[in-house]
Amino acid sequence: MNGPAAAALTEWLAAAGFLCLGGFNASDDIVLPPQTNGTPAQSLLLIGSTGPSVWPKLSTSPEAADGGADPLDRYTRRALTEIAAAEGLGVVFPFDGPPYHPFQQWAKRCGGFSQSPMGVLAHHEFGPWAGFRAAFLSGEHLKSEQGTGASGPCETCQDKPCINACPAGALSVETGYDVPKCRDHLSKSRDLDCWSGCLARRACPFGGEHRQTPDIARYHMERFAAL
Ligand code: B12
Ligand code: SF4
Ligand code: SF4
Known part of the structure; x- marks a missing residue:
């Protein structure tokens, strides 16, 4: 078009x-x-x-x-x-x-x-x-x-700050995203910072102005947790 x-x-x-x-x-x-x-x-x-x-x-x-x-x-x-x-x-x-x-x-x-x-x-x-x-x-x-x-941007992102930002150690270059580890962490408490938006995503230096607000992030996290 x-x-x-x-x-x-x-x-x-x-x-x-x-x-x-x-x-x-x-x-x-x-x-x-x-x-x-x-x-x-x-x-x-x-x-x-x-x-x-x-x-x-x-x-x-x-x-x-x-x-x-x-x-x-x-x-x-x-x-x-x-x-x-x-x-x-x-x-x-x-x-x-x-x-x-x-x-x-x-x-x-x-x-x-x-x-x-x-x-x-x-x-x-x-x-x-x-x-x-x-x-x-x-x-x-x-x-x-x-x-x-x-x-x-990922291939040339040297430090990959998203990986270390995850408090559950659920991310690695070799094995990617470990969904059960992430879910285990989230299940510990509804007050965890991750419920207001995945900390790994928030650590990415690209696209900060397009970040979800905490209430929007919580909506998506609730839906993810329910799947
Ligand atoms: C099933 C699914 C999941 C499952 C993954 C299970 C699995 N291992 O496949 C679960 C429930 C874990 C999941 C979680 C999330 N997901 Co999801 N998911 C999907 C969905 C509906 C289908 C994927 C699929 O099977 N496609 C069919 C195959 C044939 O297509 P594909 O393109 O080749 O699929 C690729 C993906 O499956 C990917 N993949 C494999 N494992 C995982 C795991 C995760 C977490 C993701 C994101 C992708 C992914 O690898 C495939 C090859 O490239 C897609 C929508 C869609 N139709 O693509 C969204 C989608 C991939 N998810 C998305 C998102 C954003 C999330 C969350 C971040 C949601 C959130 N909280 O905001 C979470 C991650 C949790 C977190 N830490 O924040 C986005 C990704 C957008 C992007 N920029 O890439 C999509 C495209 C939905 C959308 N409307 O935008 N998701
Ligand atoms: S921090 Fe952002 S650009 Fe770097 S590897 Fe992670 S998602 Fe990719
Ligand atoms: S929501 Fe993101 S930062 Fe929190 S445990 Fe899951 S992958 Fe890690």
């Missing part, structure tokens, strides 16, 4: 609290899901949010007021389905599954992201604070693939 259509999409996404993190064309190594009408998708746009961007929109939404489960996912589904339909695009979501769509693989294909020792992908601009909210699918090829083409 290029020109005026791309500008309109950017505006609609921003008004709903989201942004486009990149895009790419289908290729031999990445087969995309079919569009809503069943025909093969030729390109994908990755839609995300960073830190608190979506929160002001969510907090005034019907989904936040109705007391139901998973307001963020339900708001995301409604808002992004409307935008995709207005643009004639298909849409898939990261929370539909299992089986889940490979959003992290897609983000790496967009460029700008690297695999961090925490499992999340880190980005030069957004650090470890980019959440993936949807992928828009088009039957047309993108004229130019959108994304930096470069890798994220």
